[in-house]
Amino acid sequence: MLALLLGGSAIVPSLLLFWYIRSRDQRPEPANVLLRTFLLGAAACIPVLPVAMVLERLGQTWVMGTWSSAFSQAFLGAAIPEEVFKFLVLYRYAWRKRAFDEPVDGVVYGATASLGFATLENILYVSDGGLGVAFMRALTAVPGHAFMGVVMGAFVGRAKRLPAGQRFGTLAAGLGWAILLHGAYDLFLMTKTGYAVLSFVVLFVLVRWGRRLYLELQAEQREHMRLSAQLAHTRQAMGLVPASDDAIPLPHHPGAPLPAEFVDEPERSLWGWTKLLLAGTGLSAVALMTLAGFRNLALMPVRDGIHLAAWIFTLAIFHIPTVPLLRLFRNGLRIEPARQFSGPG
Numbered sequence: 001m002l003a004l005l006l007g008g009s010a011i012v013p014s015l016l017l018f019w020y021i022r023s024r025d026q027r028p029e030p031a032n033v034l035l036r037t038f039l040l041g042a043a044a045c046i047p048v049l050p051v052a053m054v055l056e057r058l059g060q061t062w063v064m065g066t067w068s069s070a071f072s073q074a075f076l077g078a079a080i081p082e083e084v085f086k087f088l089v090l091y092r093y094a095w096r097k098r099a100f101d102e103p104v105d106g107v108v109y110g111a112t113a114s115l116g117f118a119t120l121e122n123i124l125y126v127s128d129g130g131l132g133v134a135f136m137r138a139l140t141a142v143p144g145h146a147f148m149g150v151v152m153g154a155f156v157g158r159a160k161r162l163p164a165g166q167r168f169g170t171l172a173a174g175l176g177w178a179i180l181l182h183g184a185y186d187l188f189l190m191t192k193t194g195y196a197v198l199s200f201v202v203l204f205v206l207v208r209w210g211r212r213l214y215l216e217l218q219a220e221q222r223e224h225m226r227l228s229a230q231l232a233h234t235r236q237a238m239g240l241v242p243a244s245d246d247a248i249p250l251p252h253h254p255g256a257p258l259p260a261e262f263v264d265e266p267e268r269s270l271w272g273w274t275k276l277l278l279a280g281t282g283l284s285a286v287a288l289m290t291l292a293g294f295r296n297l298a299l300m301p302v303r304d305g306i307h308l309a310a311w312i313f314t315l316a317i318f319h320i321p322t323v324p325l326l327r328l329f330r331n332g333l334r335i336e337p338a339r340q341f342s343g344p345g
Contacts, residue, residue: 041116074186103157110153147210275332
């Protein structure tokens with residue numbers, strides 16, 4: 001039980017990243033589908049373990065030095081089995097849902113499956129390594145898994161709009177890039193040399209590229225919504241019925257400004273990013289301190305009532321900043337709307 005409590009420190013960074021990614025989707029996905037995708041991503045850890053062991057054992061036949069050993073561990077023991085099973089969750093479950101109806105949804109579901117996997121994986125790692133490992137993985141492994149899911153999901157989302165016969169290349173590219181980036185990140189780490197610092201370069205490239213892909217898909221989503229609204233607006237002005245059952249709700253009269261959800265979204269300000277960083281760090285610190293408190297409570301003799309009361313009081317003090325930090329994070333997610341686009345008048 002102590003190991004699970006300690007491993008739970010992985011949950012807060014995962015939930016914050018999930019909150020950030022989902023908040024950027026202008027048409028949020030159903031909560032029940034997201035929850036199942038998250039749980040299936042976590043469950044993917046179970047088949048990954050034996051498959052990774054078999055692949056890595058096969059790779060030992062040609063291991064001859066530091067780099068070949070690191071390559072075997074990084075790609076055969078981690079990147080290939082982990083990304084393949086996360087891809088299966090995305091393609092075999094989320095892809096088939098009716099709610100997966102636009103390319104940007106691939107990013108949301110891909111990140112959700114990856115964060116589910118990262119959360120359970122962290123519980124397993126942190127149970128042996130302690131709070132230090134929890135802190136480092138919260139800064140590296142969790143965002144790494146999330147953005148591998150973003151990159152993979154961006155390609156899977158684009159494939160959703162392609163004819164059935166043209167999807168394979170795009171799907172394979174999404175899986176291939178996720179494996180390559182994951183393997184490169186682990187490769188430098190597993191050399192256990194000075195080259196390990198290059199893993200942070202790979203992580204930086206991954207996050208930058210993943211964010212760019214997400215922004216591109218969001219721009220396409222807004223453009224599609226704008227064009228759909230303009231078309232529906234024009235049809236209403238001409239006295240025609242909506243083009244389909246999925247027509248976007250119209251303003252009350254022709255020529256009225258379009259709803260706020262159809263306007264362009266500007267870049268987040270530096271102050272907005274600062275609030276997200278401060279709140280995320282603070283919430284993660286509260287979670288770690290809480291888990292440390294639970295550990296001390298578990299080790300404390302029951303007869304020591306004074307110390308027990310002192311630790312309960314300390315835990316209560318730790319939780320005082322929780323609500324303000326949650327509000328700060330939510331405030332950092334907000335972006336002031338840009339000037340609205342006016343429909344044809």
